[in-house]
Amino acid sequence: MAHLHNVVAIVGSLRKESFTLKIAKALAKLAPDNLKLDVVTLHDISFFNQDLEATPPADWVAFREKLHKSNGVLFVTPEYNRSIPGVLKNAIDVGSRPYGKSSFLGKPTGIVSNSPGPLGGVSAAKHLQNILPGISGPILGQPEIYLNGVGDAFDDKGELIKESLQAVLKQYIDAYAAFVEKFSK
Numbered sequence: 781m782a783h784l785h786n787v788v789a790i791v792g793s794l795r796k797e798s799f800t801l802k803i804a805k806a807l808a809k810l811a812p813d814n815l816k817l818d819v820v821t822l823h824d825i826s827f828f829n830q831d832l833e834a835t836p837p838a839d840w841v842a843f844r845e846k847l848h849k850s851n852g853v854l855f856v857t858p859e860y861n862r863s864i865p866g867v868l869k870n871a872i873d874v875g876s877r878p879y880g881k882s883s884f885l886g887k888p889t890g891i892v893s894n895s896p897g898p899l900g901g902v903s904a905a906k907h908l909q910n911i912l913p914g915i916s917g918p919i920l921g922q923p924e925i926y927l928n929g930v931g932d933a934f935d936d937k938g939e940l941i942k943e944s945l946q947a948v949l950k951q952y953i954d955a956y957a958a959f960v961e962k963f964s965k
């Protein structure tokens with residue numbers, strides 16, 4: 781029987797009506813039975829400051845512990861100025877420390893970018909692929925997923941109503957679940 785894998789889905793936007801958050805929640809709903817997504821927003825992660833490393837703030841410790849306990853990490857991000865939002869970079873910096881003891885190490889990693897625009901946040905996703913390899917686990921390379929035109933994908937209640945998007949999300953989360961399963965043996 782397949783094991784249940786607990787994955788932290790990190791949302792790169794703080795916006796209340798964030799499409800990124802809605803996509804993360806949709807992925808959680810579409811996940812197969814062996815994958816449970818814990819959708820995490822970054823409102824409570826304080827700024828990384830190397831002066832605080834000896835006595836890290838409680839929010840850093842809690843975030844790192846959550847990552848340590850997980851069986852995988854899924855980044856769901858919008859694109860800000862052709863890169864990832866600052867809050868997401870900050871959280872990655874927090875999770876990556878202390879040096880050599882990154883909380884992301886060994887965790888099967890997925891990257892999902894999105895945009896209401898035509899390019900699907902592809903630059904943000906590519907930047908994550910540059911940032912992560914030294915501090916993360918294996919990164920799922922295929923299928924790639926850069927979701928464009930997400931602005932009309934949800935109804936007033938935040939439910940996913942765009943069938944083409946639903947199909948792509950389902951395909952991705954199934955592939956990611958298989959990837960996590962493979963690296964958890």
Ligand code: FNR
Nearest residue numbers: 793795798799800801858859860861862895896897
């Ligand atoms: C954006 N947006 C944006 N979109 C894009 O496709 N490429 C980009 O480089 C940028 N740059 C950018 C910078 C800043 C500072 C903001 C605030 C926005 C638009 C962005 O995709 C849009 O606001 C999304 O709705 C943000 O994601 P959430 O909050 O809906 O998850």
